[in-house]
Amino acid sequence: MSLYDMYFSKKNKNYMFEMLAKVIQDETDIDISHSSKYIDLYRLHYSEIFETMSADEISILNKEIIDRIGNLILMDLRELPIQKPVSTEIPSSPHHNRVKNPIQNQISLYSSQRLNESSQRELDSQNRYHFSLSVDFNEFQPKSITLLKEQNSLFSNPNINILFNDTDNLLFKLKDIQKLDDNEYHTYECITEDKIQCSKFLKIRIRNYMMIDPLQESDIYPINQMKSISYEGKDYLCLQIDDHDIIEGEELGLLSDNKIGKSLFVKKVLQNYLLTSKEKIDFN
Numbered sequence: 418m419s420l421y422d423m424y425f426s427k428k429n430k431n432y433m434f435e436m437l438a439k440v441i442q443d444e445t446d447i448d449i450s451h452s453s454k455y456i457d458l459y460r461l462h463y464s465e466i467f468e469t470m471s472a473d474e475i476s477i478l479n480k481e482i483i484d485r486i487g488n489l490i491l492m493d494l495r496e497l498p499i500q501k502p503v504s505t506e507i508p509s510s511p512h513h514n515r516v517k518n519p520i521q522n523q524i525s526l527y528s529s530q531r532l533n534e535s536s537q538r539e540l541d542s543q544n545r546y547h548f549s550l551s552v553d554f555n556e557f558q559p560k561s562i563t564l565l566k567e568q569n570s571l572f573s574n575p576n577i578n579i580l581f582n583d584t585d586n587l588l589f590k591l592k593d594i595q596k597l598d599d600n601e602y603h604t605y606e607c608i609t610e611d612k613i614q615c616s617k618f619l620k621i622r623i624r625n626y627m628m629i630d631p632l633q634e635s636d637i638y639p640i641n642q643m644k645s646i647s648y649e650g651k652d653y654l655c656l657q658i659d660d661h662d663i664i665e666g667e668e669l670g671l672l673s674d675n676k677i678g679k680s681l682f683v684k685k686v687l688q689n690y691l692l693t694s695k696e697k698i699d700f701n
Contacts (some may be wrong), residue, residue: 533675544636546623566601571631580622581613653692
């Protein structure tokens with residue numbers, strides 16, 4: 418039997434989850450053997466370990482299951498609030514004070530807000546999958562991310578990884594797909610409840626299930642020429658851009674002083690000429 422067959426056999430999968438659950442219970446006194454949340458987390462990382470590990474023995478792979486998935490579960494369990502017994506005592510005063518849960522703000526972050534140039538070189542953004550943001554909070558808990566589907570390795574698997582501040586690597590699982598015109602928007606949900614610490618700046622690096630960057634190059638293009646034209650009886654704004662990978666239907670942001678001042682939708686692509694929706698542009 419091959420290493421692949423042994424690793425992915427039902428016997429090994431069940432045995433290793435039982436071992437993992439026992440280790441977690443010995444460590445925390447919490448039984449996860451019937452937790453759908455941790456069973457799903459185990460399934461998500463099980464195949465990933467085989468694909469990312471270079472090993473010739475199943476014992477090495479099984480040890481990585483305990484180490485890698487076990488650490489993820491332990492980190493998540495440490496974030497869970499301590500549950501106190503519910504008191505059955507009736508307050509003697511009708512004005513008994515109740516402790517309210519702190520209000521949590523919902524924060525939306527966009528790659529279009531990224532820093533393109535900063536005083537700190539390590540904060541410079543490379544592209545829409547690897548960028549830095551200026552933030553006004555010190556801690557946040559990632560919930561979900563929505564990405565426009567493109568032709569790259571990021572969308573070859575229902576799982577993606579996001580690295581925050583070069584230290585916190587979190588796994589996101591595909592939750593929903595929505596279609597808008599010819600575009601597909603994929604929403605992924607974080608499977609853990611980790612909290613990310615940050616101060617003034619936040620670095621985000623979106624990677625595929627193999628932890629490989631889906632895009633290596635910059636996605637900011639210099640415009641050689643820009644003018645209003647008429648083509649096949651319709652008016653367009655024409656942009657001349659060399660060596661691009663832009664396709665019809667995409668939305669572009671025009672940068673001025675490293676800030677997006679206007680967005681355009683690509684109607685036609687004619688080699689190095691992009692015909693976009695006509696807009697009033699200050700060509701100076």
